[in-house]
Amino acid sequence: MNLDYGKEYEDFKKEVESFCREYSGVIITNKKGGALTALNAVGELDNADGQKLKRSEWQKILIQNGYFARSIPKEYGGFGGDIDIIKNRIIAAEFASAKLPPPMGGQGIDMLVPTLLELGTEEQKQKYIKSTLHGEMIWCQGYSEPNAGSDLASLQTKGELIDGNWVINGQKIWTSTAQYSQMMFCLVRTEPDASKHAGISYLLIPMDTPGIEIRPLVDMTLNAGFNEVFFTDVTIPEGNIVGKRGEGWTVANSTLGHERGSLTNPNATMSRLNLLIDRMKEETINGEKVIQNPAYRDKLIKLQGKVMAFQSNSLRVLSAKLNKGQDVKIAGMIQKLIGTELRHELEGFAIDVMGELGTLYENSPNIRDGGSWQFTYMYYLGLIIGGGTSQIQKNIISERGLGMPREPKTQQVV
Ligand SMILES: Cc1cc2nc3c(=O)[nH]c(=O)nc-3n(C[C@H](O)[C@H](O)[C@H](O)COP(=O)(O)OP(=O)(O)OC[C@H]3O[C@@H](n4cnc5c(N)ncnc54)[C@H](O)[C@@H]3O)c2cc1C
Numbered sequence: 001m002n003l004d005y006g007k008e009y010e011d012f013k014k015e016v017e018s019f020c021r022e023y024s025g026v027i028i029t030n031k032k033g034g035a036l037t038a039l040n041a042v043g044e045l046d047n048a049d050g051q052k053l054k055r056s057e058w059q060k061i062l063i064q065n066g067y068f069a070r071s072i073p074k075e076y077g078g079f080g081g082d083i084d085i086i087k088n089r090i091i092a093a094e095f096a097s098a099k100l101p102p103p104m105g106g107q108g109i110d111m112l113v114p115t116l117l118e119l120g121t122e123e124q125k126q127k128y129i130k131s132t133l134h135g136e137m138i139w140c141q142g143y144s145e146p147n148a149g150s151d152l153a154s155l156q157t158k159g160e161l162i163d164g165n166w167v168i169n170g171q172k173i174w175t176s177t178a179q180y181s182q183m184m185f186c187l188v189r190t191e192p193d194a195s196k197h198a199g200i201s202y203l204l205i206p207m208d209t210p211g212i213e214i215r216p217l218v219d220m221t222l223n224a225g226f227n228e229v230f231f232t233d234v235t236i237p238e239g240n241i242v243g244k245r246g247e248g249w250t251v252a253n254s255t256l257g258h259e260r261g262s263l264t265n266p267n268a269t270m271s272r273l274n275l276l277i278d279r280m281k282e283e284t285i286n287g288e289k290v291i292q293n294p295a296y297r298d299k300l301i302k303l304q305g306k307v308m309a310f311q312s313n314s315l316r317v318l319s320a321k322l323n324k325g326q327d328v329k330i331a332g333m334i335q336k337l338i339g340t341e342l343r344h345e346l347e348g349f350a351i352d353v354m355g356e357l358g359t360l361y362e363n364s365p366n367i368r369d370g371g372s373w374q375f376t377y378m379y380y381l382g383l384i385i386g387g388g389t390s391q392i393q394k395n396i397i398s399e400r401g402l403g404m405p406r407e408p409k410t411q412q413v414v
Pocket residue numbers: 140141142143144145146148149150151173174175176177225226382383385386387388389390391392395407
């Protein structure tokens with residue numbers, strides 16, 4: 001079997017390799033409240049010479065070269081190229097093997113931009129996409145409420161149309177990166193008399209609007225990764241709505257589909273696997289390198305098999321979506337379920353590899369790789385919950401994907 005990409009792709013691969021050589025040594029710093037906490041939305045990069053490169057500068061370099069936002073039109077700040085899965089694959093593989101930092105992600109770039117491309121007005125696309133892609137406008141997601149998580153459609157934050165403005169009152173919770181964000185995409189109940197799913201609208205709220213109060217919540221990584229957000233008579237223009245009034249559930253689901261994809265980037269998982277192998281070549285058990293130890297090698301090979309299967313399944317799903325136009329909603333849920341649990345397992349294995357050093361956290365002088373393994377292990381436990389818990393993914397996959405009976409509804413106790 002000939003597995004060569006062919007001349008066009010071999011030339012492209014050389015171009016990416018040369019870019020990676022030019023920028024080799026650029027790394028992400030793991031600052032508190034920084035890059036990792038905000039899903040790479042904020043923070044700085046350091047290169048090997050200790051020079052600082054802003055996250056948004058790196059982002060622009062990647063877009064200019066077509067290594068990010070490749071198929072997004074130039075007029076919206078993208079590279080303006082064709083959709084080409086093989087080129088995307090080459091970029092990801094070269095970046096992973098050169099251990100270069102991935103592009104910025106976060107809820108604006110990964111979730112809001114594709115939603116606006118799909119369902120936004122031309123004015124909204126012009127206004128928001130470029131600044132978001134270029135890392136200049138950070139967004140947060142206002143979905144969950146104290147009494148609406150897995151059962152999201154129970155949300156009660158109220159939006160009333162008064163004199164051409166939406167007036168919003170209520171509370172959101174677990175709002176990641178709200179404290180760094182300029183904008184929120186938010187679900188509010190605008191039709192209180194309609195059925196639960198039909199009464200919701202999808203609004204775009206500037207976070208500096210009077211009446212918004214943000215209270216950070218410390219999560220198990222010891223960072224304030226998410227927040228409570230309170231709204232008291234928050235007033236925004238009527239036009240800050242995506243889709244029609246009362247039809248926000250459809251828009252919300254488009255965003256959720258993109259969220260599931262973004263939480264489990266298989267190329268990022270592969271990069272971490274490569275770093276794990278490096279770590280195993282450094283650490284020792286009884287004077288022997290961990291990579292030489294049969295028990296650890298066995299576990300590594302099993303993990304590597306899972307990561308490769310995950311990566312190849314992701315390509316299969318991507319190609320079904322982009323080349324064949326198939327509906328991949330359920331496949332996306334499987335990716336979210338498997339991808340978050342696999343990443344958590346991988347990060348946990350690295351902690352085992354480090355032995356007693358794996359128990360250190362944050363500023364210890366002996367900590368390895370800036371503490372990123374311990375941090376990401378905790379962080380991914382959160383992502384198994386965020387974007388819909390594993391239990392909820394399993395319910396939906398079994399009911400809608402496998403056609404199993406719907407779960408019984410519990411009786412409300414009055
Ligand atoms: C790190 C992190 C970041 C987050 N960021 C955001 C954000 O930016 N914006 C936002 O809006 N939200 C965010 N969330 C909230 C997240 O979407 C919710 O936590 C999630 O949807 C679960 O809702 P809940 O916390 O209310 O738990 P609940 O819905 O109360 O669930 C509690 C437990 O019961 C289980 N359960 C519930 N219903 C069922 C069922 N029918 N069958 C089987 N088991 C069930 C769940 O799986 C879970 O284990 C974030 C959460 C985390 C952990």
